[in-house]
Amino acid sequence: MASPKPQIPATVRRLESPYRWLERFGAVAVLAVMAGLFLTVRAAPAPAATQGFASTDFRLEAPSEATSARNGRITANVATADALEVLGASQIDASAAATALREAAPTRGARLRPGSPFIAYFDETGPDDMPVLTGVSIRIDPKTTLAATRREDGTYFASVLSAKTSIALHRISGKISTTLADAIQDEGGTRAHADTFASLFPEDSALAQGGRKGERFDIVIEMIADERGNFLEAGDLLFAAFNGEKAAGSWYRYTPEDTGVPEFFNRNGAAGDEFLVRDPVRGGEISSGFGNRIHPITGDMLLHAGVDFRAPTGTPIRAAGSGLITDMKYGEGYGWFIRIQHDRGFETVYAHMSAFAEGLTPGRTVMRGDTIGYVGSTGSSTGAHLHYEVLRNGAYVNPMTLELPTGRDLSRNASAFNAFKVQRDVIDKLRGADPVGPAAGTTQTADLKATQQGSR
Template identity: 70%
Template structure:
């Protein structure tokens, strides 16, 4: 917060105004008018979405490398989630393994870095996994997903383990309720993990509900394509900026393990519904990821975005930041964050 003063006719100083930065993109300013009253105005910075490339070799961990290049730990977690065949990558990867990431960031009209956005490209060349993934939102669904270079999404539609590396403590089916002692259907599976452990969205979709429920405690419900829904219960808290109506991507952190509601200890209760009916997440025959090659207009839009990202990568060094639009991979230089 800052303030400024002006000298009155009597020679004394009076408060003329104050300003407070509410966010990287908004500043509240209150100025004294001629009648002595203060008038408040909200000033919004003119911003643009830009692309930033972070690429190189892992020295300590993947997260350290991405954060050092201007990304965040969430970017690193999402990156690792795109290569589930290599569990070591989620723990940091191996020294010397190569990675290449492109993230969106928000910059003001002077090119100053304000905040990070989404991961839009991930490529990895390691001991146990390799490949590249491009973020794309098909017009016919409005849901962002990661696709291979040929336009095919990940192997499975939904993750089976929203808490990475957690132990399953209770399965799907009838069981004696641990609190009431009644024989009831356990309509999901439980994963035991310490309070605060990140919970990931099992698939891309729309957050339709997030609140406190009498039995569920703090929970999130997500609607996916093809009639699927997932529910995540007993959370200790929600991810920052998560709200009903927001779209999330497979692997995004949506909240944290807790023991709220009807619970005897820290764990995630995870449910999957198919067309309104509870199904066993362990045995469910999940559909594979979407293949865009069957829809020529959507495939063409994906290929245009893929080629724009590739052109940006070819022109941008790991320490360069370039303004970008949907049609142009590089428009202008700006300082790196």
């Protein structure tokens, strides 16, 4: 005989309604959180193919037992475990995989940054037909993947995978239809390539603002690819030719063996323009010159060992010449500053910066015209400006009156010039030796085995 259904006292029934309201509220809150995660972790679109290279994929990193793969891309600050749960992993698996990834990451405590693509692999034939997370692949940077694989005991093993890379030449040639940067970026180059290109033709100020429609350009850049031919990232600008209204010519990037500093030379081996530019901030107004002056903060009469260029905070600062970054830090008075060592005993200093350019570190070489930082007012400063110093053999000199040496002429040294010609001829062969190149949109690629050493 069935047991009688227990009767709920009236006093208890009266309390039931608010508790159920709280349960419903909690259920709604959970659904809202999950909906929010689905909005911030969304399936990554298929990457657009770059002409000359296949798009990047992670298929060779997939666990062999996986029967499905689910792509994602973090677009907000979402924890790794939460992102994996949204794609279908159990809470236990997601937490264990996230912990393994975190412990194996090159930077401890690393999170999935906004924009980071990842793939979660699942075995769809798990217990109770529930999918089992068998692996995770996260692209940390173009050359590095962080991967976690499930063991038989349910734990996860993570490791860092570095792609085997090669360097190829990639040519982009055509006419400007909107801006120079747009034309270069549309074919796989970068905005930095356009900035370097413009710095090689300083006589045409309009080129830095995008150039004029119909002007012809031709560039050759390094393209870094993995062993499957997938495009990873663009490298250095190796060649630039321009046929414009106010400027024309061609320049080849080459690193002389005796200096180790890359420079641009014409086809006859002569470096262009002055050894150092006098105005690292384009359009900056000189607010204080070189020499003795009353310090605006201390009131003391002191040597002003450089030149101040007034400009809005955030204005790009370019390297005055090719050289090696020896200092990059915060200093008393200088605020955030960079010091660059150049050839022939010269040094330049750039002070009061608001920020450094991305990717720069002490020990890295930069080229004349490269953006190295941004105007600010850090340190002993009364307003946004760049304090620019030039030293020759350790002594301060006036950047505005200094007789600066011209660029090097490789033709005066037979061995140096012959080594330069090897790289020049590889580029010319790729270009078909055209002065500026064919119609808009042309792209070509070629191996860069003979010139890898000289281009660095």
